[in-house]
Amino acid sequence: MRVLFVIPPLYLWNYIPAAEDNFLTPLGLVYLASALKQRFGRDVDVRIIDCSAEHIGWRTLEQRMRGFGPAVVVTTFRDTFNAPDHGRVAELARAIDPAVVVLAGGIHASELPEDTMTRWPIDVVALQEGEETICELVEQVGRRRRDFSKVKGIVYREGDRFVRTAPRPLIEDLSLFSPSREAYDLLPMHLYRPRYMWGGTTVEGSRGCIGHCKFCSFWSFMSRADGEGPGAKRHPCLRIRPVGQVLDQLELLNRHYGKEEFFWVDPTFGVDPKWTEELLDGIERRRIRMKFSAFMRSDMIVRDERLGLLQRLVDAGLWMTLVGVERASDEDMKWLDKSTTAQHDIEAFRILRTRYPQVVRMALCMIGLPWETRETMRQLGEYLASDLDVDVAAPHPITPFPGTELWRSMPEEWRKNVDFRDVNMIYPVIPVEGMTPTEICLAGNDIQKKLMLRLRHLPKVLSRHERQRSTRRHFWLLAGKILYNSIRHRENPYLATRSTWATSKPPWYDI
Ligand code: B12
Ligand code: SF4
Numbered sequence: 099m100r101v102l103f104v105i106p107p108l109y110l111w112n113y114i115p116a117a118e119d120n121f122l123t124p125l126g127l128v129y130l131a132s133a134l135k136q137r138f139g140r141d142v143d144v145r146i147i148d149c150s151a152e153h154i155g156w157r158t159l160e161q162r163m164r165g166f167g168p169a170v171v172v173t174t175f176r177d178t179f180n181a182p183d184h185g186r187v188a189e190l191a192r193a194i195d196p197a198v199v200v201l202a203g204g205i206h207a208s209e210l211p212e213d214t215m216t217r218w219p220i221d222v223v224a225l226q227e228g229e230e231t232i233c234e235l236v237e238q239v240g241r242r243r244r245d246f247s248k249v250k251g252i253v254y255r256e257g258d259r260f261v262r263t264a265p266r267p268l269i270e271d272l273s274l275f276s277p278s279r280e281a282y283d284l285l286p287m288h289l290y291r292p293r294y295m296w297g298g299t300t301v302e303g304s305r306g307c308i309g310h311c312k313f314c315s316f317w318s319f320m321s322r323a324d325g326e327g328p329g330a331k332r333h334p335c336l337r338i339r340p341v342g343q344v345l346d347q348l349e350l351l352n353r354h355y356g357k358e359e360f361f362w363v364d365p366t367f368g369v370d371p372k373w374t375e376e377l378l379d380g381i382e383r384r385r386i387r388m389k390f391s392a393f394m395r396s397d398m399i400v401r402d403e404r405l406g407l408l409q410r411l412v413d414a415g416l417w418m419t420l421v422g423v424e425r426a427s428d429e430d431m432k433w434l435d436k437s438t439t440a441q442h443d444i445e446a447f448r449i450l451r452t453r454y455p456q457v458v459r460m461a462l463c464m465i466g467l468p469w470e471t472r473e474t475m476r477q478l479g480e481y482l483a484s485d486l487d488v489d490v491a492a493p494h495p496i497t498p499f500p501g502t503e504l505w506r507s508m509p510e511e512w513r514k515n516v517d518f519r520d521v522n523m524i525y526p527v528i529p530v531e532g533m534t535p536t537e538i539c540l541a542g543n544d545i546q547k548k549l550m551l552r553l554r555h556l557p558k559v560l561s562r563h564e565r566q567r568s569t570r571r572h573f574w575l576l577a578g579k580i581l582y583n584s585i586r587h588r589e590n591p592y593l594a595t596r597s598t599w600a601t602s603k604p605p606w607y608d609i
Contacts, residue, residue: 099240100143101134102168102191103127106183107149107156107608109601111524112583121151122361123282123290125300126174126204126228131281133229134236142236146284155609156190163194170199170239172232175206175214178499179522179601185218192219199239203228205319206518209501211253212260222246222254226319227305229275231266265326272305272339277347279354287355298359299351301390303373304338307365309395311422312435312507313464315499316365338373345380352386360390367392371405378410389565391418391458396438396446403449412454417565421446423461423488426481427474430467435503440485447486456563461488465545466495466526466538475538479545483552490569491549493542495526495535522601550577 105124124146131144145166149159163171171191175184184207188200203224207214211223224231231251238244246254251266269275292298306320310333321332351357368374381388399419402408423443425431431439443461450459461482465475482488498505499521505513508528520527526535533541549555550573559570 099138099141099170099236100145100166100168101170101172101236102163102166103131103144103146103172103174104159104163104187105146105148105150105174106159106180106187107154107604107606108180108183109519109607110150110604112600112602121148121290122298122300123285123287124148124174124176125277125302125363126176128277128281128285129275130172130228130232131284132278133233133275135278135280136275137233138236144281144284148285148289151289152286153604153606155606156186157609160190160194163191167195168198170201170236172201172203173220175202175204175208177204178206178518179520181206181214181518185214185220188218188220201232201235203231205315206500208319209315209499209505211262215253215255215260220255222249222252225251225253225266227269229269262327265323268305268320268322268335268337270337272337273343276343277350279350282350282355287357290357292359298361299355299357300363301344301347301351301360302339302363303344303367303377304336304364304369306336307334308336308369309366309437310334310435312433312503313496313498314365315501318501318503320365336369338370341373341376341380344377345384345386348381348386348388349384352388358387358389360388362390362392365393366395366398368394368398368402368407368411371402371407374402374407374411378407378414381414388415389417390415391420392416394419394421396421396423396442399446399449400442403453408449408454412457416457418458418460418569419450420460420462420492422463423482423486424464425467426478426485430464433467434464440481444485447488451487456565458565458569459486459489461486461491463491463493464496465493465542466528466530466533466535468528468530469532470530470538471532472537472541475541475545479548482545483548488549489555489558489566490573491545493545494523495538495542496528497521497523498528519601525600550574 127146131146134142134144147154147159147162171187173184173187175181188202191198191200200220201222201224202214202220207223208225211225214220214223222235231249234249238246238249246252247261247263250264253260253262290299307317310317317334318332320335322335323330323332399408402411424434424436426440428439447459450457463478482491498508516527526538530538558566559574561567
């Protein structure tokens with residue numbers, strides 16, 4: 099049976115040159131393809147088309163789809179703002195072959211399965227992670243009398259109604275599914291290389307998180323539910339991969355594909371210090387060459403420094419920490435249900451700044467909370483520049499992603515009518531009483547300007563630490579690109595919010 103996975107042509111950030119966007123290995127597809135190969139061997143012919151990485155547009159995708167003639171097309175809704183493109187894959191597949199079975203999964207479809215199936219001609223939506231589910235679905239497709247009701251953890255179409263089957267427990271033992279070489283070979287591996295900041299190869303040490311922040315879909319997508327259906331109460335659920343399996347994966351990528359630049363997709367890297375220690379021992383023992391960046395919690399950075407692990411992580415190749423600092427005030431943090439505090443953040447950034455100046459310190463933060471004012475945004479900028487002294491910051495407008503508590507707290511009308519393209523973490527979608535969305539973007543620009551123009555940071559363009567130097571240069575190039583964009587669009591660069599802080603079609607999108 100022929101199974102085709104598609105990542106469609108996607109809109110890209112305006113402020114990054116299209117050819118340089120950070121295409122990372124689509125790890126979810128590697129796991130799904132590996133599971134299929136492990137279960138069915140040569141009985142399934144699996145292909146993956148990653149249009150974004152290969153710069154393939156819709157017309158070429160159509161030709162390739164026709165050429166392959168799949169019985170099953172898988173479209174993976176890995177984010178909300180690209181949902182129209184992921185849905186268009188289903189439309190294209192159906193137009194080419196009305197008998198094709200279209201399967202969908204990924205965070206967006208999983209959180210809004212009925213809505214997704216109403217909008218696009220999809221036969222089945224798989225909920226949460228999919229290694230077991232995809233095998234059972236493909237097995238059913240191969241049967242003369244297929245019966246999707248036997249497959250746990252899906253929503254499928256039966257006539258004009260949608261049927262939700264019994265929930266599927268999360269995979270208890272993650273070592274059952276490992277990414278295989280056969281699956282990696284289905285991808286254009288040479289294209290996943292560092293270009294924009296942290297491009298490279300994605301790796302996973304764990305799924306889920308110990309936190310349950312109100313805005314975060316990392317934990318909610320991989321949560322354990324109390325009951326059945328979309329209204330069931332969810333609980334955080336962290337599962338950790340055995341170290342040996344992770345080391346095998348790193349070794350394969352290192353030795354066979356020459357990959358040395360990694361991005362850990364774990365919502366929080368290294369929750370268990372024993373795991374980190376074993377990982378570091380293995381990296382040394384197996385002489386794995388790597389540079390890596392990871393999402394890390396500030397309280398764990400402080401803990402790892404105490405345990406002597408941070409030094410070892412840096413020695414092993416840690417070059418950038420992405421820390422969810424979110425806000426300057428602990429009340430705001432409480433509202434966000436964040437369990438770290440400003441004290442953790444200040445201490446973690448102090449440790450990084452004073453002991454590991456070679457590590458790029460990135461703060462992820464939220465702007466546009468419902469009570470935001472110019473003054474609270476100014477305070478956040480001040481906090482990032484002075485108290486934390488971050489290298490770079492990503493101030494994202496707070497965005498309600500499906501599945502999060504924040505999404506559920508939005509009025510039903512809003513949820514029904516929101517344009518998915520706007521749910522992009524770039525342009526604010528939550529109304530703020532005292533500020534317009536444009537004012538929020540402008541105040542966000544002010545934060546960036548303040549950070550970039552700090553006098554003591556300017557010389558870092560010539561820093562002796564290579565990654566500090568290249569990160570700085572990258573940000574200055576971005577600033578140049580923004581200036582160029584705004585001149586082209588005849589906008590005041592300072593006011594260029596929509597043309598800069600938005601996404602649009604790359605040149606190859608339609609071709
Ligand atoms: C790496 C990553 C990126 C990379 C690229 C994506 C890539 N190639 O992997 C980069 C940095 C470019 C990126 C960008 C963005 N990202 Co991103 N990204 C991630 C991240 C950290 C890891 C993805 C991953 O590999 N997960 C691990 C694999 C194993 O899981 P998975 O992909 O979900 O796959 C499993 C299931 O979904 C399921 N499944 C999927 N499809 C199907 C289909 C079938 C049939 C079945 C059975 C199962 C199934 O099975 C898979 C295996 O178990 C996730 C968070 C996370 N930890 O998942 C955010 C995440 C997906 N990103 C997110 C967002 C919002 C974005 C941006 C829009 C942010 C922005 N504005 O800057 C941009 C979009 C850019 C663009 N132009 O597309 C959100 C999506 C939330 C949402 N509802 O929209 C996430 C969840 C993070 C968050 N903020 O909460 N991202
Ligand atoms: S924001 Fe960070 S700590 Fe909070 S749930 Fe998400 S990944 Fe976990």
